[in-house]
Each structure stands twice: as structure tokens, then as C-alpha cells.
Amino acid sequence: MDISVFSKLIVPAIIVFVCIYGLVKKCDVWNAFLDGAVSGVKILYKILPSLVALLTAVYMLRASGALDLLSHLLSPVTGFLGIPAECLSLGILRPFSGSAALALGTDVIKEFGPDSEIGRIAAVMLGSAETTFYTIAVYFGALKLNKTRYAIPAALIADLAGYVGSVIAVKLFF
Amino acid sequence: MMGKLWVCMLVLSFFCAILFGKTSELSSSVLGGAEASVELCISISGLILLWSGVMEIMKKSGLMDKIAKIITPVIGFLFPKAKKDKQIMADISANVSANLLGLGNAATPPGIRAAEGLHRLSGKNSASDDMCMLVVINTASLQLIPTTIGAIRASCGASVPFDIIPAIWVASIISLVAGVFSAKLMARFYRR
Numbered sequence: 001m002d003i004s005v006f007s008k009l010i011v012p013a014i015i016v017f018v019c020i021y022g023l024v025k026k027c028d029v030w031n032a033f034l035d036g037a038v039s040g041v042k043i044l045y046k047i048l049p050s051l052v053a054l055l056t057a058v059y060m061l062r063a064s065g066a067l068d069l070l071s072h073l074l075s076p077v078t079g080f081l082g083i084p085a086e087c088l089s090l091g092i093l094r095p096f097s098g099s100a101a102l103a104l105g106t107d108v109i110k111e112f113g114p115d116s117e118i119g120r121i122a123a124v125m126l127g128s129a130e131t132t133f134y135t136i137a138v139y140f141g142a143l144k145l146n147k148t149r150y151a152i153p154a155a156l157i158a159d160l161a162g163y164v165g166s167v168i169a170v171k172l173f174f
Numbered sequence: 175m176m177g178k179l180w181v182c183m184l185v186l187s188f189f190c191a192i193l194f195g196k197t198s199e200l201s202s203s204v205l206g207g208a209e210a211s212v213e214l215c216i217s218i219s220g221l222i223l224l225w226s227g228v229m230e231i232m233k234k235s236g237l238m239d240k241i242a243k244i245i246t247p248v249i250g251f252l253f254p255k256a257k258k259d260k261q262i263m264a265d266i267s268a269n270v271s272a273n274l275l276g277l278g279n280a281a282t283p284p285g286i287r288a289a290e291g292l293h294r295l296s297g298k299n300s301a302s303d304d305m306c307m308l309v310v311i312n313t314a315s316l317q318l319i320p321t322t323i324g325a326i327r328a329s330c331g332a333s334v335p336f337d338i339i340p341a342i343w344v345a346s347i348i349s350l351v352a353g354v355f356s357a358k359l360m361a362r363f364y365r366r
Contacts, residue, residue, distance in 0.1 A: 015224075025236060025237075028234070032234040039226050040224075054183075056211065059204070063200050100183075109327065127345075127346070139289050139305075142286045146300075150356075165349055168345075170338075170341050
């Protein structure tokens with residue numbers, strides 16, 4: 001199947017399929033949807049404050065030239081891995097803060113255009129990594145474990161591989 | 175942690191602006207950033223609400239349980255010690271399938287329950303191999319439909335916002351395989 005047809009149809013197809021499945025299973029599709037949408041409002045309510053704080057900081061970093069400085073300092077490393085310099089600060093921020101990475105990523109996507117190569121790499125990097133340190137803090141914090149052993153290095157290796165993979169995947173598909 | 179990171183960003187940009195003579199750009203960026211964050215939130219809100227609603231139908235109709243059942247055999251391979259414990263396996267499956275569907279909030283409670291079960295199984299104060307694997311899988315974030323990214327691309331005017339899905343899958347799988355592989359490898363070298 002043509003990949004663009006697939007990408008265009010996957011979201012509506014899932015929505016239609018889930019709704020039909022729900023009807024067949026005699027689930028109250030309408031009220032389930034409304035309940036779920038309310039939880040979506042809660043998500044937005046929760047992310048807006050941190051987004052305001054972090055997007056302001058990201059705009060300040062960019063306007064002050066600090067981001068250019070950082071990208072310039074790290075360009076040898078990224079050049080070696082094939083990661084565009086513009087996406088590098090995104091990769092550094094991603095394991096620490098999801099909303100900061102989201103803010104910075106949106107900025108990159110807006111500046112270079114969502115259909116540009118850099119814009120796509122930024123989007124794929126955002127989509128293929130997690131807030132590693134947050135996740136580790138939640139899981140080990142809940143258990144009060146003091147020895148994390150190799151959980152952090154293994155998770156960071158996964159993140160780094162994901163970044164390099166993002167570049168490869170974008171070059172492969174577009 | 176977040177507070178420190180935020181303050182570092184602010185301080186760094188303040189001094190860089192003075193150093194590079196970009197003070198007027200800095201002051202306008204404060205207004206622009208605050209405004210852009212609200213704009214971003216509004217522009218992605220429609221898709222996030224829609225998706226949350228569809229996911230709730232998936233949960234209530236039992237479709238999510240079905241997906242969890244399908245992925246259980248794969249999970250058994252990754253967690254050799256916990257394979258026999260049905261409760262732990264159910265929790266891990268619920269955690270992984272919620273992650274696959276992009277329900278971060280729904281993934282955490284079963285994830286923590288699974289971690290507690292694994293902790294009980296090992297009975298030690300340090301992380302067991304299975305527990306490290308659980309964390310690695312959770313940080314690799316394999317997600318079928320990355321809604322937030324799609325919403326952001328749509329708000330920036332992408333021609334087909336979700337055309338990056340295959341690329342995200344490939345990158346996520348590379349990340350997941352690298353994580354699983356290095357976890358399995360490091361398990362041999364780290365003291366318990």
C-alpha cells in the first residue's frame with residue numbers, strides 16, 4: 001500500500017473502527033467519548049502552566065543567542081552522528097523535560113517548516129523518546145529503591161539510538 | 175530538578191543576551207514565548223480531546239484488554255523471571271499497551287504496580303534485571319499514533335500531519351531494541 005494513503009487514513013480508520021467495535025460490544029460509546037474528552041481537558045489544564053514557563057525560557061534562550069552557542073559547541077558531536085545542529089538541544093532537553101522538549105521542538109518545526117527535513121527530524125525525535133529521568137524518578141521513587149543499577153545508562157543509550165534512528169528514518173522515508 | 179533546569183535556562187539566556195548585545199530581542203522574546211505557549215495549547219487541544227475520547231471508548235469496550243492479551247507472549251520473553259506470575263504479567267501488559275496507545279497517564283499506575291510486584295519477587299533493595307527492563311521499556315515509548323506530534327505538525331501547517339508515523343515507528347523500534355539489548359548486556363556486568 002502506498003505509504004501516503006496509509007498515513008492519511010490511519011487516524012480516521014482507527015476512530016471509525018473503535019466506535020464500531022464499541023457499538024458491537026454494546027458499550028455506551030457516546031458517554032465514554034465524553035468522559036474521555038474531559039480527561040483530555042485535564043491533560044491540557046496540566047500542561048499549560050509548564051508550557052508557559054518553558055516556552056518563555058526557550059524563546060529567551062533562542063533570542064539571546066545561547067542556543068546558537070550551545071549548538072555550535074556541540075556541532076562536532078552531532079556532525080559525527082548525523083544529527084542536525086538545530087535538533088541537538090532538543091535531544092539534550094528531551095530526557096529531562098517533556099514539555100520543554102515539546103516547546104523547543106515546536107519552535108524548530110515552526111521555524112524550518114513541518115515538511116522540511118529538519119522539521120521532520122525534530123518531530124520524529126519528539127515522538128520516539130520519553131522523559132527518561134521523570135520515568136525513572138516515578139518508578140524508583142515509588143519503590144524507594146536506592147540502587148538503580150544500569151537502568152539509567154540503558155535508558156539513555158535507548159534515547160541516543162532513537163535520535164540517530166530518527167535521522168535515519170526521516171532520510172529513509174522522505 | 176525541573177526548577178533548577180528552568181532557572182538555568184533563564185540565567186543562561188540573560189547573560190548571553192548581555193554578552194551578545196541582544197537585550198532588545200530578549201525582552202520581546204518574553205512576551206512572545208508566553209503568548210506562543212497559550213496559542214500552542216489551544217491549537218493542539220482539539221485533537222487531544224478527540225483522541226482522549228476515542229481512547230476511553232477503547233478502554234470501556236474491552237479493546238484495550240484484547241490488545242494486552244496479544245502482546246503478553248512478547249513480554250514473557252523480556253521478563254524471564256516474572257513470566258510465571260500472572261498478576262505481574264497482566265500489569266506489565268496493561269502498562270505496555272497503554273504506552274502503545276499513547277496514554278501516558280493510564281500507563282503509570284499498572285507500571286508502578288508491576289514494579290512493586292517485581293520488587294516483591296526479588297526482595298532486594300536494588301533494582302532487579304526485570305525492573306531495569308520495565309524502566310527501559312517505559313522510557314523508550316513505542317507509540318502507535320503520536321497524537322501530540324501530529325497535532326503540533328498540523329498547527330504548523332504540515333500537508334499531511336501524520337505522514338511521519340512510519341518514521342516514528344522505525345526510530346522508536348531502533349531505540350527500544352538498543353535499550354533492550356544494552357539492558358540484557360549490562361545485566362551480566364552489574365552487581366546485584
